[in-house]
Amino acid sequence: MSGGNLPSREEAEPPEPALGPMGFGILFGTTALYAIYVGVPIAFGGPPSLRFLTGPSAFIPIAVYLVVAIVLAVRPRTSRWGAGLLIGLGIFTLLGGGVCVGTLAAQMRGQA
Amino acid sequence: MTGLPFAGNGLVHAGFMGLGILAALVFYAFEKRRRGLTDPRLWPIAGFAVAFGALGSRLLTWDLSREVSLADWWGNGDRSILAGLVGAWFGVHLGKRLTGYREKTGDLLAPAVALAMVIGRVGCLLTELPGTPTGGPWGITLTSGQALVIGGQAGVGLHPSFAYEIGFHLAAFALMWHFRDRLPHPGDLFICYVASYAVFRFGVEFVRGNEVLWLGMSRPQWFLLAVLPLLFWRVLRVFGEPLRPTLEGRVA
Numbered sequence: 001m002s003g004g005n006l007p008s009r010e011e012a013e014p015p016e017p018a019l020g021p022m023g024f025g026i027l028f029g030t031t032a033l034y035a036i037y038v039g040v041p042i043a044f045g046g047p048p049s050l051r052f053l054t055g056p057s058a059f060i061p062i063a064v065y066l067v068v069a070i071v072l073a074v075r076p077r078t079s080r081w082g083a084g085l086l087i088g089l090g091i092f093t094l095l096g097g098g099v100c101v102g103t104l105a106a107q108m109r110g111q112a
Numbered sequence: 113m114t115g116l117p118f119a120g121n122g123l124v125h126a127g128f129m130g131l132g133i134l135a136a137l138v139f140y141a142f143e144k145r146r147r148g149l150t151d152p153r154l155w156p157i158a159g160f161a162v163a164f165g166a167l168g169s170r171l172l173t174w175d176l177s178r179e180v181s182l183a184d185w186w187g188n189g190d191r192s193i194l195a196g197l198v199g200a201w202f203g204v205h206l207g208k209r210l211t212g213y214r215e216k217t218g219d220l221l222a223p224a225v226a227l228a229m230v231i232g233r234v235g236c237l238l239t240e241l242p243g244t245p246t247g248g249p250w251g252i253t254l255t256s257g258q259a260l261v262i263g264g265q266a267g268v269g270l271h272p273s274f275a276y277e278i279g280f281h282l283a284a285f286a287l288m289w290h291f292r293d294r295l296p297h298p299g300d301l302f303i304c305y306v307a308s309y310a311v312f313r314f315g316v317e318f319v320r321g322n323e324v325l326w327l328g329m330s331r332p333q334w335f336l337l338a339v340l341p342l343l344f345w346r347v348l349r350v351f352g353e354p355l356r357p358t359l360e361g362r363v364a
Contacts, residue, residue, distance in 0.1 A: 022155055073156035074210045086159030091133060093166035095126040
């Protein structure tokens, strides 16, 4: 229970690390994902002219991102970075980014 | 209540969802500090919850019987809070397993989830089909244009089912805040919250207006019917255990 988790006031608590790496991870992660799934298609003149980011391969960047974020989150030295990247992935997926991935993933099938 | 001026507006929906996630993370940080929890693994675990919750809300609703590809489903398929909660639960367990964190985290996460739901559901209330018709004066009446966008009935008062849900999560948050240090075991708060939400959600589905799957019940209701016995068993353990020492004392 939560009360059991409360340490005695006398115990010296290590200072909590600054929010910096995690906040930066969130910002970097969401920006990178929007850049890949929104910026790149715009830069290439729309999804039809993108062969490398359509069809099932649309899921590759997000899968690689997830693996990298998990590895960073699990390693103690980079855990806050990883946490930020994971939260960034969640924000991207929930806030419209998922639609972009779906649109690209469905693109090749639509062309066929 | 009349009309739904933001019907089908994805930006408004996403905005409130974003605010909900932000509020949940701020509350998580606050509660972590209040409980004196400084373990650095707790933030990655929160990250696992958010990421897998988001992925779960999209992927775990994938209906193979509709013969829709995963790509199509990802882009245009159903979204579900229940699937998101299952995904988040899996994410937390995966995060704990990978980081080697052994303590219970549910009590830390449950009020944050309730807060996110209060705010996130405002986005649903403003943009989605409110519910089934009601004769009550509190019903939301859609214009023909709004009904066309979100696929509802125009000119009829509809149950504001998301408002009911906001009320539930608000009450749950207040109760969890009140009892946050009073339940006997770690994780009890989470169990009580999830179980009560499951019961509430099962009931509110009758006025939600979701597609009926079988025997007058929707897909979420069938899912809840499957998990409710397990949740009920867990709740019995929460409220049953304090009685045992008393009973044993009497026997002795």
